[in-house]
Structure formats: C-alpha cells, structure tokens
Amino acid sequence: MPEGCTIIAHGPEVFDTGDIETVSAALHPEEIIVAGVMARTAAEESGFPCWFNTRPPSLVIRHLPPETDAWLLNRGKTPASGEEFGRIVASRSDRPVYHIECSSRTVFGWNGADPGLTEEAARRLGFAAVFKTADVRTPEGCMREIRGCIPGEPVFVNGIVIGHATAEIAVIAPDEEGLRAVSGITLKAHGIEKLLRNGPVDISRAWCKSGAVRSQGAQVAERRAPSGRIAVIDHAACDIYSQVDTDTCGVVSIGDDTTAVCGHICAHLGIPIFGVTDGDADTVVDHSCCRGSVIVEVTEGRDDEKGLEIASTIPPAPCHWDCWVTDTLCTRRDIRIVRDAR
Known part of the structure; x- marks a missing residue:
C-alpha cells in the first residue's frame, strides 16, 4: 500500500489544478516535497502543507532514505512531455520511481517499481498503470533532445530561454561557440550569451524544458x-527564493524574462521589483507585479550592463525602496518607464 509514501510534487500545475488534493486524499502521503521555483509559489498560494527543496526531482529522490518509496507527481503540458519528464527523472535516480502523470491519468512504474504498489495507486486514482524502463540516452555527438515541445514556444536551458521550438523535438549540441541547433529549434543569440556567461554548460545534465513556466496568474499580496534590503537577480530567476528574506523590501531584476518571473513570484510575496529590460521578452509567465514596482527599458546598450550599473547604486541596508526608485528614475537618462505600479 502506498500510505506513508513521500510525494515529490513538480511544477505549479499540480497545485493550480487541484491534483495535489486528489492524490493526497487517495494515497495519504507522509510528506510532500515541492521541487521547483514556480511550484513553490503555487504551493504557497494554495496553502497546502509541503516541504520545499531547491534541488531538481532526481536529486531530491537521491537524498531520500533508502527505505522510502519515491512518488513523482507531475502534470505535463501534454501526455508526451509528461512521460518524457518522468523518463528523465527515473534515468537519473538511484531507485525505482513511481510517477503519477496527471496529464494522461497514468501511474508509471519506472525501473522495476513494485507492480502491486503501482497498480494499487492507479486503482485508487482511477488511472492506468504502465511499467517502463528509463534508459540513459546518449545521442551521437553529445546531442540533447528536448521532447514534448509545441512549435513557437520558448525553450529553456538552466532557466534561460535559448530559442524557440519549431518541432515537437528540439535538438541541440555543443560546438566551439557554445551551442548549435541541430533540428527543431531556432536559437536566440542573446539567450546563448546569457547561458554561457559563467562558462561552458554540460547539456547532457542541464535542466531543459519548453513552454511557459506557469499558466495561472499570481495572487498579488x-x-x-x-524599508529594508534590496536584492539583485541577474538573469537567474531560479535564485529568487535564496536571495529574498523577511528583510527584503524590493528586488532589482535584470533581463526581460527574469523580470517577468521575478515580478510574478515577488507579487505573491508582497515585494516590489525594479525590472531592467531591453525588449527581448518571451511569453514565459503573466506579467504580475506588486504595488511599488517599476519596469524600465534601456534606451542605450543592453539590460545586462545597464542593470548591473543600476544595481551598483543600491545603498547598504536599511534603505527606503521608494526613495531609491525615485532617485534612480530621476538621475538616469538611458532608461524609460514601460510599467509603473507605484
């Protein structure tokens, strides 16, 4: 019986759609661990009791006690992308994985999962039980396949939009300039620059996904x-929860997509943002933001350099957010306001 199991909830959709309540009522888990930044936001908004973990699901599973069964809960944007996500997690895990995929109403038993547990969970949920083996794919030339894409949607590597899908499977590979498109994707040069800013990326182990990071709007607190401390998020919205605390009075976000994600999360936390953009945005999440926020677009250069220049003017804490924002807007001639929520 699956009672007392640990559920690793991935993605905001399992909270936004109510999947978490349905699965918890059926399986009676001992604990629920949330993996993912936007999943944490959705979980906090739902009020459902959970633990939060910054690691990807496969590493969360690796750190569970050996005797604990791992139940992965997910709702992919399509059944194909949901199954592919489970395959990737299972291929990187050190034990069998029970994968509840709500998009296809399937409980997958990966890599020798106990048939009795898998089928019992499927029966309780009214899902199908399917057993599979997740082999580790090593495509020729160290290529990486990102499956379950919808043509036109953004493709992420390690939280950075690197291009847009043109087919269901986007294939990328390393080259002397960083990354190249093999098929199914049009790369975005500025995105590749951002991705490689801190050095080469091992695409065989990188976190890759496609599509919006959340379909539901934020609950604005x-x-x-x-007054307090101002945090800075430079093209790495996945760091937001590690950078803000109870003393944070505002966040400077650098980058169009970073600003969209930070605005969404900070709206839920009641923290205003000063977003520095250059008009290079993709539709990754709704543009929510808290009262007191301002989003600017640079009129000279790029958001990378201008954002760091602006961030360098942040005074030591404690400082007053509204005063700093007003001073910044009055003294800089290389930015223009595109959204003002003061």
Missing part, C-alpha cells in the same frame, strides 16, 4: 514595508 499586500505590499511589505518599504
């Missing part, structure tokens, strides 16, 4: 007190 009441704004926090305006």
